[in-house]
Amino acid sequence: MSSLPTIATVIGSGTMGPGIAATLARAGATVRLYDISADAITRAEAAYDMVRGVLEAVDSPSAPGGSVTFGTDLDAALADTELIIEAVPEKLELKRSVLADLEARIGDDVIIATNTSGIPISTMAESMTVPARLIGMHWSNPPHLIPMIEVIPGNATAPEHVDRLIEIVKAFNYVPVLEKEIPGFVENRVLYAILRECMALLEEGIVTPEGLDACVKWGIGYKLSVVGPTRLLDMAGLDIYQAVSSYLNKDLDNSTDTPEFIKDKIAAGQLGFKSNGGMYEYGEGDVDAKRKEIITGLIAARKTLASIPNV
Numbered sequence: 380m381s382s383l384p385t386i387a388t389v390i391g392s393g394t395m396g397p398g399i400a401a402t403l404a405r406a407g408a409t410v411r412l413y414d415i416s417a418d419a420i421t422r423a424e425a426a427y428d429m430v431r432g433v434l435e436a437v438d439s440p441s442a443p444g445g446s447v448t449f450g451t452d453l454d455a456a457l458a459d460t461e462l463i464i465e466a467v468p469e470k471l472e473l474k475r476s477v478l479a480d481l482e483a484r485i486g487d488d489v490i491i492a493t494n495t496s497g498i499p500i501s502t503m504a505e506s507m508t509v510p511a512r513l514i515g516m517h518w519s520n521p522p523h524l525i526p527m528i529e530v531i532p533g534n535a536t537a538p539e540h541v542d543r544l545i546e547i548v549k550a551f552n553y554v555p556v557l558e559k560e561i562p563g564f565v566e567n568r569v570l571y572a573i574l575r576e577c578m579a580l581l582e583e584g585i586v587t588p589e590g591l592d593a594c595v596k597w598g599i600g601y602k603l604s605v606v607g608p609t610r611l612l613d614m615a616g617l618d619i620y621q622a623v624s625s626y627l628n629k630d631l632d633n634s635t636d637t638p639e640f641i642k643d644k645i646a647a648g649q650l651g652f653k654s655n656g657g658m659y660e661y662g663e664g665d666v667d668a669k670r671k672e673i674i675t676g677l678i679a680a681r682k683t684l685a686s687i688p689n690v
């Protein structure tokens with residue numbers, strides 16, 4: 380008997396919503412994907428078809444009978460739901476407004492899991508009538524391929540909801556990581572520490588973007604995909620870590636703001652894939668090709684990592 384919710388609802392069908400919905404459906408859940416925008420729902424239906432194709436390449440469904448329906452009718456999306464996953468834009472007041480709208484339509488026993496990238500759960504819960512129901516459930520992009528989810532209770536989250544969400548994440552064969560609440564949570568704090576150093580190295584002309592990507596991808600990226608950072612210390616030796624950190628830590632970048640060259644790019648409308656140029660330039664068809672290469676690579680890496688011992 381699966382521990383998955385029979386019915387789950389995803390609120391917000393943008394970058395993250397369709398992949399989240401597809402992942403739950405592939406494990407047998409009946410998922411309702413809701414958005415305030417009809418255009419977003421239309422885009423989500425196309426995105427879902429693409430995501431299903433990707434999931435077919437990863438593995439077979441872990442349970443039959445799952446489905447995703449799409450709509451802009453909130454009451455229909457919430458009927459008999461056990462779990463709501465909120466994935467609206469990263470704006471605190473918007474999330475608070477959505478939470479209030481949801482709470483007015485659901486029973487006290489329904490869990491709301493927020494996919495916020497780093498807004499403290501306790502802050503979001505302050506305005507809720509049942510703050511115990513809110514819990515952080517941070518998926519990583521692309522959510523249908525990155526099989527790790529951060530589970531972050533707020534200071535009012537009911538322990539039974541934490542246990543239930545961890546059970547649900549395991550039921551669709553993802554890896555739940557239970558964390559204490561801290562801005563950015565664990566994954567993005569580590570990612571943004573890495574990105575801060577990377578941007579400083581680029582800004583100082585120490586390495587080219589191509590060289591930096593090759594160094595991180597084939598060096599620490601490759602190694603850390605097999606050996607986690609804590610195990611890596613045992614492999615390298617804590618004495619080595621002490622020897623190097625004693626002089627290197629003080630030299631690492633400690634900027635507290637976004638680098639100026641990044642701000643300049645944003646001001647010039649250079650946002651990356653979404654504007655055909657950012658850290659790299661993209662010609663006709665290049666972005667679609669690069670997206671396909673990334674997905675293909677993530678599928679291959681996921682299948683390989685799933686086939687090796689968890690060291």
Ligand SMILES: NC(=O)C1=CN([C@@H]2O[C@H](COP(=O)(O)OP(=O)(O)OC[C@H]3O[C@@H](n4cnc5c(N)ncnc54)[C@H](O)[C@@H]3O)[C@@H](O)[C@H]2O)C=CC1
Nearest residue numbers: 391392393394395414415416419466467468469495496520
């Ligand atoms: N994009 C990413 O790489 C990741 C994003 N997240 C987090 O997930 C959340 C969603 O992010 P994205 O999917 O990138 O956002 P997005 O902007 O791509 O999509 C958000 C969707 O929410 C809809 N929406 C806006 N107001 C709404 C409302 N009142 N009710 C229902 N739907 C509404 C929009 O129409 C849009 O379709 C954010 O909190 C973000 O920080 C988490 C991990 C990765």
Ligand SMILES: Cc1ncc(C(=O)O)c(C(=O)O)c1O
Nearest residue numbers: 495496518519520521567570
């Ligand atoms: C660069 C970057 N920033 C934030 C997030 C997030 O968690 O919202 C991600 C991601 O999940 O991939 C990211 O890549």
